[in-house]
Amino acid sequence: xxxxxxxxxxxxxxxxxxxxxxxxxxxxxxxxxxxxxxxxxxxxxxxxxxxxxxxxxxxxxxxxxxxxxxxxxxxxxxxxxxxxxxxxxxxxxxxxxxxxxxxxxxxxxxxxxxxxxxxxxxxxxxxxxxxxxxxxxxxxxxxxxxxxxxxxxxxxxxxxxxxxxxxxxxxxxxxxxxxxxxxxxxxxxxxxxxxxxxxxxxxxxxxxxxxxxxxxxxxxxxxxxxxxxxxxxxxxxxxxxxxxxxxxxxxxxxxxxxxxxxxxxxxxxxxxxxxxxxxxxxxxxxxxxxxxxxxxxxxxxxxxxxxxxxxxxxxxxxxxxxxxxxxxxxxxxxxxxxxxxxxxxxxxxxxxxxxxxxxxxxxxxxxxxxxxxxxxxxxxxxxxxxxxxxxxxxxxxxxxxxxxxxxxxxxxxxxxxxxxxxxxxxxxxxxxxxxxxxxxxxxxxxxxxxxxxxxxxxxxxxxxxxxxxxxxxxxxxxxxxxxxxxxxxxxxxxxxxxxxxxxxxxxxxxxxxxxxxxxxxxxxxxxxxxxxxxxxxxxxxxxxxxxxxxxxxx
Amino acid sequence: xxxxxxxxxxxxxxxxxxxxxxxxxxxxxxxxxxxxxxxxxxxxxxxxxxxxxxxxxxxxxxxxxxxxxxxxxxxxxxxxxxxxxxxxxxxxxxxxxxxxxxxxxxxxxxxxxxxxxxxxxxxxxxxxxxxxxxxxxxxxxxxxxxxxxxxxxxxxxxxxxxxxxxxxxxxxxxxxxxxxxxxxxxxxxxxxxxxxxxxxxxxxxxxxxxxxxxxxxxxxxxxxxxxxxxxxxxxxxxxxxxxxxxxxxxxxxxxxxxxxxxxxxxxxxxxxxxxxxxxxxxxxxxxxxxxxxxxxxxxxxxxxxxxxxxxxxxxxxxxxxxxxxxxxxxxxxxxxxxxx
Numbered sequence: 001x002x003x004x005x006x007x008x009x010x011x012x013x014x015x016x017x018x019x020x021x022x023x024x025x026x027x028x029x030x031x032x033x034x035x036x037x038x039x040x041x042x043x044x045x046x047x048x049x050x051x052x053x054x055x056x057x058x059x060x061x062x063x064x065x066x067x068x069x070x071x072x073x074x075x076x077x078x079x080x081x082x083x084x085x086x087x088x089x090x091x092x093x094x095x096x097x098x099x100x101x102x103x104x105x106x107x108x109x110x111x112x113x114x115x116x117x118x119x120x121x122x123x124x125x126x127x128x129x130x131x132x133x134x135x136x137x138x139x140x141x142x143x144x145x146x147x148x149x150x151x152x153x154x155x156x157x158x159x160x161x162x163x164x165x166x167x168x169x170x171x172x173x174x175x176x177x178x179x180x181x182x183x184x185x186x187x188x189x190x191x192x193x194x195x196x197x198x199x200x201x202x203x204x205x206x207x208x209x210x211x212x213x214x215x216x217x218x219x220x221x222x223x224x225x226x227x228x229x230x231x232x233x234x235x236x237x238x239x240x241x242x243x244x245x246x247x248x249x250x251x252x253x254x255x256x257x258x259x260x261x262x263x264x265x266x267x268x269x270x271x272x273x274x275x276x277x278x279x280x281x282x283x284x285x286x287x288x289x290x291x292x293x294x295x296x297x298x299x300x301x302x303x304x305x306x307x308x309x310x311x312x313x314x315x316x317x318x319x320x321x322x323x324x325x326x327x328x329x330x331x332x333x334x335x336x337x338x339x340x341x342x343x344x345x346x347x348x349x350x351x352x353x354x355x356x357x358x359x360x361x362x363x364x365x366x367x368x369x370x371x372x373x374x375x376x377x378x379x380x381x382x383x384x385x386x387x388x389x390x391x392x393x394x395x396x397x398x399x400x401x402x403x404x405x406x407x408x409x410x411x412x413x414x415x416x417x418x419x420x421x422x423x424x425x426x427x428x429x430x431x432x433x434x435x436x437x438x439x440x441x442x443x444x445x446x447x448x449x450x451x452x453x454x455x456x457x458x459x460x461x462x463x464x465x466x467x468x469x470x471x472x473x474x475x476x477x478x479x480x481x482x483x484x485x486x487x488x489x490x491x492x493x494x495x496x497x498x499x500x501x502x503x504x505x506x507x508x509x510x511x512x513x514x515x516x517x518x519x520x521x522x523x524x525x526x527x528x529x530x531x532x533x534x535x536x537x538x539x540x541x542x543x544x545x546x547x548x549x550x551x552x553x554x
Numbered sequence: 555x556x557x558x559x560x561x562x563x564x565x566x567x568x569x570x571x572x573x574x575x576x577x578x579x580x581x582x583x584x585x586x587x588x589x590x591x592x593x594x595x596x597x598x599x600x601x602x603x604x605x606x607x608x609x610x611x612x613x614x615x616x617x618x619x620x621x622x623x624x625x626x627x628x629x630x631x632x633x634x635x636x637x638x639x640x641x642x643x644x645x646x647x648x649x650x651x652x653x654x655x656x657x658x659x660x661x662x663x664x665x666x667x668x669x670x671x672x673x674x675x676x677x678x679x680x681x682x683x684x685x686x687x688x689x690x691x692x693x694x695x696x697x698x699x700x701x702x703x704x705x706x707x708x709x710x711x712x713x714x715x716x717x718x719x720x721x722x723x724x725x726x727x728x729x730x731x732x733x734x735x736x737x738x739x740x741x742x743x744x745x746x747x748x749x750x751x752x753x754x755x756x757x758x759x760x761x762x763x764x765x766x767x768x769x770x771x772x773x774x775x776x777x778x779x780x781x782x783x784x785x786x787x788x789x790x791x792x793x794x795x796x797x798x799x800x801x802x803x804x805x806x807x808x809x810x811x812x813x814x815x816x817x818x819x820x821x822x823x824x825x826x827x828x829x830x831x832x833x834x835x836x837x838x839x840x841x842x843x844x845x846x847x848x849x850x851x852x853x854x855x856x857x858x859x860x861x862x863x864x865x866x867x868x869x870x871x872x873x874x875x876x877x878x879x880x881x882x883x884x885x886x887x888x889x890x891x892x893x894x
Contacts, residue, residue, distance in 0.1 A: 360690035360720035
């Protein structure tokens with residue numbers, strides 16, 4: 001195996017990347033290699049779909065398969081090698097269908113179909129042993145000796161950014177929001193990767209194109225969430241347990257959460273959100289369920305302890321899953337793209353078994369002392385008080401806005417983000433998205449100019465909401481987004497965050513501080529490009545970075 | 555007080571302190587580390603680990619649980635071992651097999667008792683609702699429980715044959731032993747409605763989910779129980795991988811669970827079973843010999859090198875391990891049972 005897609009990838013003096021029998025995330029070598037093969041086949045599918053689209057022919061089912069397949073390969077999503085053997089065989093059939101679609105469309109238009117090699121012509125072995133023997137053809141670093149680390153790293157940036165786009169687009173799709181432009185962009189990127197590009201320029205352009213596609217994907221997801229569940233509003237969320245039977249729902253998928261709430265209605269079962277599902281409490285149609293009682297635990301990396309202590313079934317609807325421990329693996333369920341060998345999987349959105357499990361497990365014996373936090377400051381809420389915000393900035397009551405957001409993780413350097421939130425002066429506002437907030441969201445930050453100083457805007461994909469707010473404020477002040485008293489302090493862990501970063505770059509947002517470490521696939525030369533073209537900076541010390549941001553603002 | 559460092563098969567490090575007067579197993583439990591074990595009397599071998607450094611002494615134990623050769627190679631039984639210096643140990647199981655809370659003890663009612671072939675019984679027990687534990691039957695296929703009849707002082711270990719479930723059902727296959735304490739209870743006293751005390755789940759004989767290889771199972775007699783649990787879970791989870799079963803008994807009338815095996819044939823996409831009779835009547839049309847012999851023959855016919863799981867009497871385990879070693883099978887997982 002070789003994988004360096006996430007922030008926690010193994011780093012040593014010899015270089016970065018997980019290349020032994022098991023990655024830092026717990027993904028074993030066979031699964032990693034099979035994921036490479038699956039993505040290689042998807043490149044072939046995308047290549048045919050891209051060229052078919054040129055003749056006006058499309059296959060939405062194939063596009064949907066690509067979204068799902070890519071999603072399964074994100075960090076902490078699917079660890080089940082057998083699932084990949086199955087998906088690879090399905091991918092080969094879909095690729096053949098895409099090929100026929102392209103060739104028929106080309107001939108109908110009077111053109112001679114092109115013959116594609118590489119991924120488009122790859123014939124997967126029928127079983128795992130054969131597939132593992134083929135994995136070298138699909139390996140991320142296969143051409144590194146001839147092409148060099150820069151080109152391979154930039155290909156990786158495109159591939160990993162594409163994973164994030166696909167994941168967000170999949171979330172939107174399950175709630176009925178699809179965008180043809182996203183499918184066209186995904187196919188375009190796959191066509192480029194399938195053609196094994198050997199120039200930096202087209203890859204850099206593709207990375208930015210994916211950033212734009214990701215903006216569309218986040219917009220589609222925003223439309224999906226608000227269209228289905230209403231507009232988020234400030235909401236007090238209980239963060240301590242309530243006596244009674246209990247189900248914990250983790251991941252990002254609000255449709256699954258809704259299905260679980262429906263399935264548990266009037267059954268005496270309380271439902272808790274975990275991790276990135278916290279924002280669900282702010283959506284009117286979800287918080288209308290009185291048995292959605294609260295949020296439990298912290299960010300994903302604490303799950304082995306928290307899940308072990310939770311007295312009911314746990315459903316993991318998307319990333320981030322880590323190795324299930326013996327104490328709870330029997331009551332853990334995966335859903336959607338998630339999987340782990342030997343863990344029950346729900347593939348049909350029927351959560352009846354989870355309800356049975358909740359009734360059979362003890363639940364919480366007692367109420368814990370009540371503690372709440374406030375969430376739900378989506379774009380409509382913030383823009384609803386835009387006049388107040390604008391006045392406060394003009395009078396100097398609010399000096400600066402910090403968007404402290406992104407993923408959390410176990411690395412010690414992530415204390416930076418809690419330090420940053422605590423050190424930010426009282427006349428500044430902290431906006432937050434993603435699960436990085438768990439480092440500070442149960443603490444008191446007070447108010448400034450009549451507004452809470454900590455505004456939780458939602459999930460990582462609600463970066464869209466933050467960008468809408470920034471754009472509207474920039475319009476109100478008649479300046480560009482980069483001229484606003486706003487700094488983005490981004491923590492990344494996996495590929496959704498990589499896609500969000502590409503969106504920020506594609507939209508020309510500068511003043512982004514990225515940490516806790518820079519992606520291992522970005523070579524020093526690539527980092528130089530990002531610094532020079534986009535003003536991206538690595539984090540340093542919280543106090544120093546705050547001072548630098550405020551002095552820029554001044 | 556000495557320091558004990560235990561490294562698991564998957565590379566996790568566990569540390570605890572041990573007084574010379576206590577066994578390493580007790581010392582670990584004092585530190586809320588519950589290592590796989592069963593009889594705690596040096597008789598079963600479930601707590602065997604390998605000493606990498608340091609000095610230990612061992613109380614008396616059965617050579618069935620630890621042979622001289624194994625002891626010479628550094629193996630020890632945690633339930634019999636006392637530290638005489640700081641000790642480093644290597645465990646043959648993953649971190650997931652270690653518990654960090656005491657092994658639960660719960661009551662369950664006997665709801666079904668019926669013959670399983672000519673020399674075993676099938677028992678179904680039902681957990682009673684418990685405010686702290688609920689009623690779910692949570693275990694990992696392959697694990698066992700210690701069972702005590704109502705009012706009895708003794709307990710006996712039996713593997714679960716069904717899959718984890720939310721109804722609290724626990725299925726066991728028990729071979730009847732002449733004069734065996736639990737067998738005597740079953741033959742003479744057991745009635746549906748009896749409340750038995752169960753201690754578990756325990757044990758690390760579970761599927762190696764990290765390995766993508768095909769799975770072949772070797773079962774002797776009621777050693778089929780944990781294998782049935784594993785196969786049933788694979789069927790329940792829609793596991794597509796190829797698997798084979800070599801199931802042996804002494805005489806054909808001892809066979810049981812044929813309906814369960816038929817269900818597995820219907821639900822697992824790539825499953826085949828070989829029934830083996832060691833001493834058949836003349837009319838037996840199937841394989842004659844032990845399941846280890848059937849395994850050897852099947853390995854000769856393929857290049858495939860599967861993971862092999864074996865449960866049965868010690869002689870069957872030894873024979874299977876020998877067959878696997880000869881054929882170059884790298885991963886063999888075993889659970890031995892001894893008559894009791």
